[in-house]
Amino acid sequence: MEHLSIIEIKDLSFSYTGSARKSLNRVNINVRKGEFVVVTGPSGCGKTTLCRCLNGLVPNFYAGDLEGEALVCGLDIRKQSTGALSQHVGFVFQNPENQLFSLTVERDVAFGPENLGLSRKEIRRRVEWALKVTGIEALRDRAPYELSGGQQQRAAIASVLAMQPEIIVLDEPTSFLDPKSSKEILQVISNLNKELGITVFLVEHRLDLATRHSNRIIILDKGAVALDGPPEDVYNEEAHLIGIGLxxxxxxxxxxxxxxxxxxxxxxxxxxxxxxxxxxxxx
Ligand SMILES: Nc1ncnc2c1ncn2[C@@H]1O[C@H](COP(=O)(O)OP(=O)(O)O)[C@@H](O)[C@H]1O
Ligand SMILES: [Mg+2]
Incomplete structure (x- = not known):
């Protein structure tokens, strides 16, 4: 069945085991296929926790008390393994070093498809495609650790793309990058959205760079959605924007x-x- 929303989060609350506080508190978010959503908010407001729900790390890897519902591509995050979800949701971390572990960029990009047990031909095709759309074909034989932060982040995105996800979730992917590389990475992400129709869920505090690519901004505060709408509307609500990098x-x-x-x-x-x-x- 075709789902109208590719992400459906309903009254979702979560507290990590051993923590008295709710890291997410009755979150409601629907994302349509093909949207480019920017999520922001002060440190500790639950952005990373929300990302972890979308790829099932919460509650499969990070245990805790989960209430409400989260469906991603129609799949219930409680009932799916992170492996099953990873074929639908690509996850790009803040620090690309956590995502790259092979001796060459090409091996890192091939790792995901190889683990899906695809044919050699299909693996080749996906690797070539992912290197091309992220603009790192020339870096294929380089060791990830000798690349610049921006190049590493492209390699991390390529390794996720090779899984051909419908959604790509990025948790502050520009944190370790200089302004120029940040701008370039956001352009790469925007192209994936515009040209390939991949749904983007981007956590970003550099709103000066991110806003031009998105027509929906979600502001989280203390684990709850404080504002959700087009930037022109959200950025009008001055009282709710304290501590936000407008x-x-x-x-x-x-x-x-x-x-x-x-x-x-x-x-x-x-x-x-x-x-x-x-x-x-x-x-
Ligand atoms: N693994 C964890 N175990 C316990 N508490 C955590 C864990 N990760 C995050 N938290 C807590 O959850 C809240 C939200 O954190 P996080 O999702 O990392 O926020 P953000 O990404 O917006 O900075 C914070 O209070 C944080 O201390
Ligand atoms: Mg975070």
């Missing part, structure tokens, strides 16, 4: 608003900010 241009227009300079819509990209300034200056 785009500088949005902050600028929040300040101007305090001076009585109103905009119809709060700018979320520098281009929109420039447009808004031209309009104000023309008046």
């Amino acid at each position: 785009p500088k241009v949005t902050l600028l227009f929040h300040l101007l608003r305090h001076d009585g300079i109103e905009t119809e819509k709060i700018p979320v990209t520098v281009e929109q900010g420039a447009e808004e300034l031209r309009r104000i200056l023309r008046k």
